[in-house]
Amino acid sequence: DIQMTQSPSSLSASVGDRVTITCQASQDISNYLNWYQQKPGKAPKLLIYDASNLETGVPSRFSGSGSGTDFTFTISSLQPEDIATYYCQQYDNLPTLTFGGGTKVEIK
């Protein structure tokens, strides 16, 4: 099974800060990686697909990069509404999937 290691597990940053989250796969998954945002009490929402493509309607301050085993998710300028937990998800061996452990983003 492919394991996804996400870090950090939590972070605190100020409004306007650049925030970076990383996700490492236990084997090469090409660009078969998505990023989701989950707010308390809500279902996850797709932000980035295929490692670097912004889902329609998602603000451009969100971005993703990487391929192979190492991936990065960035919020270029943190906003109060971005408070949430973010998850990476690999789909290299569909139909089985794996999520990263999540990163909780808080405002300092």
Added chain:
Amino acid sequence: EVQLVQSGAEVKKPGESLKISCKGSGYSFTSYWIGWVRQMPGKGLEWMGIIYPGDSDTRYSPSFQGQVTISADKSISTAYLQWSSLKASDTAMYYCARHGTISDPWGQGTLVTVSS
């Protein structure tokens, strides 16, 4: 509109059985995988397993194999997640989602509480 609607919250006792549901609409239900994701209180997302309603091909995460049963009734566009004997540790929110290269849409979640 493509959507998944899940059954309501459940409160059960240890040892009881349970079957929760996820009804799809607005798309060809038999043409997409439907999966289940567990989220224990204050914890992350755990992928449990997946079914292809067109032919009932079902796969499980090793962590959940033998612990739950996933099924589907394509005649009513509904997928199910079932337990034969609940434990307190099954207390969690359970989400269904349409899975392909992306997981979208998601159901609203079903909260399962197991307590004596």
